[in-house]
Amino acid sequence: MASHTLAAIDVGTTKVCTIVAEVTAQQELRILGVGIGPSAGLARGMVDNIHAAIEAIASSVERAERASGARILSAHVGIAGPHVSSMNSRGIVAIGDPRHPIADGDVHRALESARIVNVPPNREVIHVVPRFYVVDGQDHVVDPLGMFGSRLDVETHVVTSSTSAMNNLIQCVEGAGVRVESLILEPLASAEAVLTREEITQGSVLIDIGGGTTDIAVFVEGAVVHTAVLPIGGVHMTRDLVVALRVPQPSAELAKRQHGHVIPSMVMEDEEVEVEAFGSEGAKTVSRRLIAQVLQARTEELFELVLAEIRRGADPEMLSAGVVLTGGASGLPGVDLLAEEVLGLPARIGRPRHLAGLSDILHDPAYATSVGLLRWSLKEQEIMFRSTPSPVPALGGLFKKVAHLMRVILPQ
Ligand SMILES: Nc1ncnc2c1ncn2[C@@H]1O[C@H](COP(=O)(O)OP(=O)(O)OP(=O)(O)O)[C@@H](O)[C@H]1O
Ligand SMILES: [Mg+2]
Structure with a gap:
């Protein structure tokens, strides 16, 4: 695969960060330009003043364009806020001809069936993340492609968002002249930037303490089991x-x-x-x-709320690799020690790693989401190249874009 460029915009409560990167032939990220500026028009991770937010995004995009010398036509954008919610859902399909190995089409059908969850009319599905597959009762299959079986199940993590909060964000980015290629849940992006493969396998929690939100993603046995966004930071x-x-x-x-x-x-x-x-x-x-x-009082209270969220996803006993703290507010001295005390799990501070190019500024916990957006979209694209994309339903206007955003993705 030849090298190509990617752009991501992290519209945070306190800062907007736009990154343009080149994806090398080895699938590594080389940073070409970064544009960081103060945010405006956002509270608790959500847009509350469209005009102010458009201006802040446009200024960050312009800086990244100047730094990279590239024109940003489209970008992957992070979404967070207390309106986001998640659940686990199982998709089940029969394999038409068990004499043929399981193909992309079967996997897509299984994921589509997992996506058919009870979503109220004012909410949209933004992710259907496969956790693992089951082929004829054989549990925890990572990649079923090429296997034989007559029934394929997929366990997924489904993330939904309020339609209006999502449309407001899309409108702001598009108002700044950039098409939204995909919306990515911020805790999943941050996890992609700072967690190691070993931490994900052994069980861990990502906690991104930002300005207006604290993003949480819980991983057990190599897959995400729970995500949440708390409106505190x-x-x-x-x-x-x-x-x-x-x-x-x-x-x-x-x-x-x-x-x-x-x-x-x-x-x-x-x-x-x-x-x-x-x-x-x-x-x-x-x-x-x-x-x-x-x-201490505020941070302790925050970790108690985080603990309640962790318990909704997993027994803390299963999280051997502990907690990885990131986000700007993880810069507070003692925050890892307090996390260990309240959560009863080992803690470390996570920074984005493995970046080449003009990336010095990005090795800071505040940029975990920004870098993670690129990593997540890269993973998604690799899968898109490998498999046949599912057909986009014929819908008009904004909903056409939304349908595009609801693409399914596969694990690494
Ligand atoms: N060294 C530090 N010590 C304490 N707090 C810090 C430090 N550096 C940054 N912060 C805090 O981190 C917060 C910003 O973090 P971050 O940049 O991750 O948030 P954001 O992405 O803008 O917001 P959000 O993700 O919540 O929408 C601010 O409240 C800031 O005061
Ligand atoms: Mg943030």
């Missing part, structure tokens, strides 16, 4: 500091980044730091331990 930590320290938001944000910690006992009791205050007060000194106490 670093923005809320900063807001807590605004209230507790009575300082303006930019000053609280700076205090969090420069002096933040989530384990108060690891901060000297008498340590004081200077922060900008409101009004005529100018600067004031505050206890660094107080900052840590405020951040």
Whole structure:
């Protein structure tokens, strides 16, 4: 396969990141250009001001175009927000002629049958991720192609989104002059960027603590079993500091980044730091331990909510490889230790790896989703080249695009 280019846009609550990459003949990513700018018009991962969001996306896209010298006509885009929900579903099909090996068409039919879940009219299926196959009762088949059998089952993870939240996001990206090639659930993208194959096989949890959301993906025995998006992130930590320290938001944000910690006992009791205050007060000194106490309370509460989500997907006993934390707010000192304490699992901080080209800035946890969008779409394309795409139903307008987004994908 010759090299080709890919583009991804991560429309986060605090930043928009556009990446243009070349896919080499060895299927590796070489970064050609990155465009990062502040986000606008988003709250809790969802668009709440279309015009502001279009402007922020257009500016990030323009920067990436300038950096790469490439024109971005279409891109893979991340989707998150508390409106996203997931469930596991089994698809079952009979193999017409058991004397013939299982072919792409059979796998597609099985996936289509798994997609027929009870979706209310105001929701859309955005992913049908195969977890494993069963051929005539033989469990945990990774790839059934070429096998013989008379019945094929597929266990899948189905992700659905609110139609309006999805359309708002598509409208913003298209308003910035870029066609949406596919929508990808952000926790799945982040996992693709930072989890190792071994972690996915042994059982692990990806936790991406962003600005407005915390994205979770739980993996057991090599496959995703649960995904969730909580509407809490670093923005809320900063807001807590605004209230507790009575300082303006930019000053609280700076205090969090420069002096933040989530384990108060690891901060000297008498340590004081200077922060900008409101009004005529100018600067004031505050206890660094107080900052840590405020951040600890919010982060601990967040991990308790995460634990409840993990339990909805798996018994924590099955997650031998533990937790991988990523996202901008995983930069808070002590966050891995607090995660270990609340979740009772080993934790590490995950950064995007294995990138070539102009990629220095992307080796930061804040860019896990951005890099993961490229990786996920690359995996999806490899499969598309291998197999016959399922026919797109004849629908008009936006729904035609949506139908295109509902393509099924296969595991690595
Ligand atoms: N060193 C740091 N210490 C603490 N917090 C940090 C640090 N660096 C970044 N953050 C926080 O990380 C958050 C942004 O993370 P990220 O860039 O992953 O979010 P996003 O992608 O814009 O938002 P989301 O994914 O939630 O829509 C901000 O709240 C920021 O304050
Ligand atoms: Mg993000």
